[in-house]
Amino acid sequence: LDPLHRCVPGSTIGILGGGQLGRMLSMAAAQLGLRTLVYDPQRHGPGFDVATEHMTGRYDDEERLAEFAARVSVVTYEFENVPAETASFLAARRPVRPGPRALAVSQDRLAEKAFFREHGCPVGPFAPVESPDDIRAAIADLGLPAVLKTRRLGYDGKGQAVLRQPDDVDAAWAAIGARSNTTVSAILEAFVPFTTEISVLIARDLDGATAVYDVTENVHREGILRQSSVPAGVTLPVMEVAQGVARSIAGALDYVGVLGVEFFVVGDRVLVNEIAPRVHNSGHWTVDACACSQFENHIRAVAGWPLGPATRHSDATMTNLIGDDWLNWPEILAERGACLHLYGKGQARPGRKMGHVIRLT
């Protein structure tokens, strides 16, 4: 490692999290002659099957974490809920990329929205709430419908409830797992009557150079991403605004790696929804439709290498295979232009992402 901690081929990238994103990051690293060591509290995982090596350990087990750090050149992660203490413990030993600021901002929906506002990024109306009474007060301001979300640990629409009428307050409070007389750190957002949801994947390297992928149009069902397609069905100015916002967020965080930024499009307005300091489900199409995928660019960035082009050579649609959807794998294999990706997960549960298919058009 040089003073900037640029890796050489043969170096080991440490990846926290052994899910499908860790798996696809490991595949990209392998292509570049880099080794991976995946760390996860679970004994099995899609990432373990593919990484060069893997370790099971808790995120608060300092002995295991120290061993992990000693075996890698740099540390990255596949999910944003890496505990802050874990990240700082590792950062004292090896470079952690993306850095702790990106984690702190993306772990807390309130900090995240406040960060967007501070940096001039357009966001919808929101208010912090800690009790049903706070919600009632916030509704007076934000109106209905509104979306109640826990500040921390939500994903795939979990930890969220939509309020349509004033009577929904208590049910929504219960739906996010809160008891009536306890305080919970939550956020109430005005429901955004979006026409489209889009996202931007941006890669930023150690020297601040960026590669921005084409804007992706996303369809969610029950809070879970179902389909992403490029090109997005939005106007060029909307695309340019979204890509500009993604650039300024990455710059403000002095970000290294791939960052996902989700947006709501309301007519010709663009509102930031949330960021993910990692490779993102809505960027999976870059594997089959770009010369250099989001996974490769993330690995390049965290290794301290220059980025590859984010240029797209095909139109593409990515469909998640959720729950039993993956059982159609023989038909998908027989389909022309369909690229099947399965994660090797044993058990399909409702809502569980088992794989995805990218259809090039």
Ligand SMILES: Nc1ncnc2c1ncn2[C@@H]1O[C@H](COP(=O)(O)OP(=O)(O)O)[C@@H](O)[C@H]1O
């Ligand atoms: N304020 C909102 N207005 C309208 N729809 C929303 C709002 N917040 C979330 N949603 C819907 O729920 C999905 C998941 O919410 P999101 O905040 O992205 O959480 P996560 O992806 O972490 O579960 C969004 O992509 C969108 O479809």
Ligand SMILES: [Mg+2]
């Ligand atoms: Mg989201």
